[in-house]
Amino acid sequence: xxxxxxxxxxxxxxxxxxxxxxxxxxxxxxxxxxxxxxxxxxxxxxxxxxxxxxxxxxxxxxxxxxxxxxxxxxxxxxxxxxxxxxxxxxxxxxxxxxxxxxxxxxxxxxxxxxxxxxxxxxxxxxxxxxxxxxxxxxxxxxxxxxxxxxxxxxxxx
Numbered sequence: 001x002x003x004x005x006x007x008x009x010x011x012x013x014x015x016x017x018x019x020x021x022x023x024x025x026x027x028x029x030x031x032x033x034x035x036x037x038x039x040x041x042x043x044x045x046x047x048x049x050x051x052x053x054x055x056x057x058x059x060x061x062x063x064x065x066x067x068x069x070x071x072x073x074x075x076x077x078x079x080x081x082x083x084x085x086x087x088x089x090x091x092x093x094x095x096x097x098x099x100x101x102x103x104x105x106x107x108x109x110x111x112x113x114x115x116x117x118x119x120x121x122x123x124x125x126x127x128x129x130x131x132x133x134x135x136x137x138x139x140x141x142x143x144x145x146x147x148x149x150x151x152x153x154x155x156x157x
Contacts, residue, residue, distance in 0.1 A: 018154050026150040028078055028085055034143035035075050035087040041135035042089055045127035046070050049115055061097060065111045068095025072108040 046069050051062035069091060076088040091112045094105030118124030 015155050019151065022150070022154055024080075026147055026154075029150065030143040030146040031085045032075075032078060032087055033146045034139035035089065037139040037142045038132060038135045039073070039075055039089050041131040041138075042128060043070070043073060045131035046073065049125055049127055050123075064097055065095055065106070065115075068093075068097075068106070068108050069112055069115070 046066065049062075049066050049069075051059055051066055053059040053062055072091045072093045072095075073089070074092065076086075076090065079086045091108035093108055094102070095108055095111060097106050098104065099106070112128060114122055115125050116128045117126070
């Protein structure tokens with residue numbers, strides 16, 4: 001009958017226990033780093049928005065809207081929804097263009113949708129969709145790198 005002997009099983013079990021204790025923290029860090037990559041791509045997309053309009057007034061208005069998007073863009077705090085970690089990218093607050101309908105300023109989320117989807121008076125510039133799609137691979141790669149780096153740190157301890 002064959003005999004199998006394991007050496008170092010105790011240290012291996014200790015490493016697995018450390019990994020189990022730190023898995024959520026490592027995953028949170030990896031998800032947030034991936035979200036940063038996507039957020040940087042979206043910021044770059046905002047920079048590329050065209051603001052030229054049919055008149056000087058409309059061009060200035062669009063530049064103000066673009067500035068509002070740049071200032072209000074950010075990532076939400078991480079949420080843990082039954083084991084699924086979420087970080088959302090979006091726009092908060094209002095820009096400085098006050099109208100009768102929006103006395104405190106236009107909602108930045110609405111302006112982002114206007115630029116992204118277009119309207120009857122504004123051409124479609126899908127900066128958000130394009131940025132998310134183009135950064136997906138880089139974000140996944142960054143998450144993988146962070147996850148592997150953190151696991152190696154724990155295993156070496």
